[in-house]
Amino acid sequence: MIKKQLLQSNEKVSLGRPTLANSKDIKTELTKIAMELVQTRGYNGFSYQDLAERLNIRKASIHYYFPAKEDLGAGLMEVGLDRVHDWHEKLRSQKLTPTEMMEAYFDYYSELSEDATKICPCGALASEWQNLPQKVQEAYTNMLNCHSEFMESVIEAGRQSGEFSSKGTAQEQAQFVLAAIMGGLQTSRAQGNPALFGLLIHQLWTMLKK
């Protein structure tokens, strides 16, 4: 305990106050770090204490922003949903072809896979799903559905443009692509071999492309 206190005071910047006391948005910072922790350790795998240490504040202060941990969890999923939603809007506004949109998806997750410590937010909560507070479950499902719907629309568009193969329904393929990405991030992390995710993406293309 003494050790920790020393460590903290060493880490402080020259001002006597925590680095982030001046930040406009500690809540944003909390969200960011919490998301990282969720992706590396899962929902039950991190505590307010972990967050407090990373931000150099006391854990009681976090309750000011997120009264209960389920508020934080649901908040994370809502931020995730917004981000996914905005991303989809951006891809659409760029008038990308279905192939390019799919590439954007694959690129994003390939990059994630290279950090062999993280998985995607959906996968991160998946195995604990049954334990999650209801608020978190609901927000989680919303985010997952958002991915599903977008993916299905991209695949549908790719079929109409003749870029994608029409084997199986678009819904089937969408379900499939998302499950493979989610599972692939998990298996490649556990096998300590990010390259395995690359193989998986390659195979996904083989399936999708005409």
Next chain:
Amino acid sequence: MIKKQLLQSNEKVSLGRPTLANSKDIKTELTKIAMELVQTRGYNGFSYQDLAERLNIRKASIHYYFPAKEDLGAGLMEVGLDRVHDWHEKLRSQKLTPTEMMEAYFDYYSELSEDATKICPCGALASEWQNLPQKVQEAYTNMLNCHSEFMESVIEAGRQSGEFSSKGTAQEQAQFVLAAIMGGLQTSRAQGNPALFGLLIHQLWTMLKK
């Protein structure tokens, strides 16, 4: 607390002793229930107390069989590996065709998906992977590798027999099939729709079959 104690005494059978005191193998029973709990709640989502209540014994007694929780976790993965290994042996000894072996795999996981509370043991530990004690990680990886190797051999055989398509390498396809199954169980549980897993299997066949 008083409530719980009353409940426990009500649940006891007519003998003054716990139901399972006569069982030849409480360790087996513990393993079985723990596996269920892992598949529904994840490794950090259940406690010795949960096990104790299910078996109507005290939690201290569990430490006799599994001194620390990591022994239990690693034990579960080892049992899982043995089971998987025996299953593979059985499939091989039956001289099944690659298609039939793949069917056996898909049938097993389809059945699992119908119980909308459980996922597969691999998926259950995947999101908590970074928090798992080293012993558990190692046993987990062994089990995962066992699946990979078998799946790759089945796919390879199916190519040679002309049953399966040769798009991509066998390793790629194997990685892919397993990731899709793992992820698919998770997404269909979270979306509360076991039928989605059926769609995914259908799509897997579409991809594999010539």
Next chain:
DNA sequence: GTCTATAGCGGGATAGAC
């Protein structure tokens, strides 16, 4: 808005009687 202090619980684990 951040802190100290603390409540209250439940977790894993151990000692020692039986």
Next chain:
DNA sequence: GTCTATCCCGCTATAGAC
């Protein structure tokens, strides 16, 4: 081999000073 009793820890959460 199972129990009671207990320890110690870390967690979420709250109260109240500043």
